[in-house]
Amino acid sequence: MNSFSREQITPVGMKQAGQINGIVIQWQDGEDLEYDFRGLRLACACAACIDENTGEKLLVPSMVPVDVKALTIESVGTYAIRIIWSDGHSTGIYPFELLRHIGEARKQMLAAQ
Amino acid sequence: MSNKLPGIQHVIATSSGKGGVGKSTVSINLALGLVQKGFKVGLADVDIYGPSIPVLLGIEDEHPQVLEQTLIPIQKHDLKIMSMGFLVGQDTPAILRGPMITKFIHQFVTGVKWGELDYLILDLPPGTGDAQLSLAQNVPLTGALVVTTPQAISVKVALRGLRMFEKVKVPILGIVENMQGWATPESPSPFRGGQKLSETTGVPFLGSIPMDQTVAISGDEGQPLMAAYPDSEAAGAFRQIVSRLLDQINHTASPAGLGSFKWNLGSGEGAPPTREEANP
Numbered sequence: 001m002n003s004f005s006r007e008q009i010t011p012v013g014m015k016q017a018g019q020i021n022g023i024v025i026q027w028q029d030g031e032d033l034e035y036d037f038r039g040l041r042l043a044c045a046c047a048a049c050i051d052e053n054t055g056e057k058l059l060v061p062s063m064v065p066v067d068v069k070a071l072t073i074e075s076v077g078t079y080a081i082r083i084i085w086s087d088g089h090s091t092g093i094y095p096f097e098l099l100r101h102i103g104e105a106r107k108q109m110l111a112a113q
Numbered sequence: 114m115s116n117k118l119p120g121i122q123h124v125i126a127t128s129s130g131k132g133g134v135g136k137s138t139v140s141i142n143l144a145l146g147l148v149q150k151g152f153k154v155g156l157a158d159v160d161i162y163g164p165s166i167p168v169l170l171g172i173e174d175e176h177p178q179v180l181e182q183t184l185i186p187i188q189k190h191d192l193k194i195m196s197m198g199f200l201v202g203q204d205t206p207a208i209l210r211g212p213m214i215t216k217f218i219h220q221f222v223t224g225v226k227w228g229e230l231d232y233l234i235l236d237l238p239p240g241t242g243d244a245q246l247s248l249a250q251n252v253p254l255t256g257a258l259v260v261t262t263p264q265a266i267s268v269k270v271a272l273r274g275l276r277m278f279e280k281v282k283v284p285i286l287g288i289v290e291n292m293q294g295w296a297t298p299e300s301p302s303p304f305r306g307g308q309k310l311s312e313t314t315g316v317p318f319l320g321s322i323p324m325d326q327t328v329a330i331s332g333d334e335g336q337p338l339m340a341a342y343p344d345s346e347a348a349g350a351f352r353q354i355v356s357r358l359l360d361q362i363n364h365t366a367s368p369a370g371l372g373s374f375k376w377n378l379g380s381g382e383g384a385p386p387t388r389e390e391a392n393p
Contacts, residue, residue: 010370011370014376015387077251077283079281
């Protein structure tokens with residue numbers, strides 16, 4: 001994972017995305033990054049979705065509904081958020097560093113298309 | 114400030130990797146040092162496995178009252194005190210699985226009537242387990258103090274504690290070295306682990322507490338050092354550490370961020386802030 005500056009991993013705002021089924025996280029360095037719900041759900045790094053020892057992905061993408069969405073998002077300390085999903089999943093904690101990484105990756109992928 | 118602890122300006126956790134380094138003694142005397150500077154201070158003993166603050170303060174027979182389902186802290190030496198020791202009894206071992214620890218900690222966050230406080234000191238259990246993690250996740254900490262003894266073995270474990278706070282983005286306010294000993298002006302102590310830890314990690318070194326008999330005696334008498342022996346060398350060291358700690362707190366800018374929120378995306382209730390709201 002790339003290493004980010006403090007400004008790059010400090011969120012200052014969060015809101016529903018306008019165009020897509022997802023959210024926007026606004027970062028302190030001025031960057032606003034979009035996250036689609038399904039992509040975020042698939043990126044869940046909790047022990048039920050990723051094998052703790054091997055890092056192997058346990059979550060089967062086809063099992064996640066196409067229209068999955070976040071029902072509740074809450075802060076975890078000052079370093080992460082927890083998302084409660086419409087498919088019943090709720091154990092994933094998303095540290096801001098991981099979210100920045102996911103957001104950058106998604107942006108690059110869309111730019112390459 | 115988070116809505117989870119209304120009325121409390123700063124929450125500071127005292128931690129150590131290893132047990133037995135004098136974390137509770139340090140917590141008590143720092144809390145009293147803050148009281149002597151005129152602040153309103155609370156002390157929460159969250160060491161579920163070995164709560165020692167009631168004994169050190171001579172209040173082990175007290176029972177906190179419960180009012181409208183909240184615990185009223187015990188008052189002593191102008192400090193408001195709550196301890197796991199009051200809840201589980203001094204001689205009863207608290208045998209707790211992870212989920213119970215989280216529940217207990219939660220009760221200490223929301224279930225104690227602290228009132229208005231400038232500082233709340235949390236005396237953590239040693240280690241880097243469920244208790245520490247729950248706190249970092251549930252309590253809006255201003256920062257953490259790391260207590261170590263001068264020896265390499267304690268420093269090594271303290272470093273783990275330090276790394277844990279880094280991971281959960283809790284600012285580390287400084288390192289306090291306890292039980293510094295065998296020093297004379299001619300031959301300084303060969304052990305200087307606290308300073309070394311500070312040099313390797315870049316965390317400020319707040320000072321050393323000398324191995325002073327008054328520290329141990331005051332603990333056994335249930336009279337804290339700062340109250341019983343204010344003129345001792347160790348009490349002077351604590352006063353100096355308190356001043357440096359206050360400097361550190363002022364330098365640690367309140368972390369920017371979203372604060373504490375629980376956002377229901379269906380109703381829009383509890384939504385976090387947005388950039389547009391912050392800069393209209």
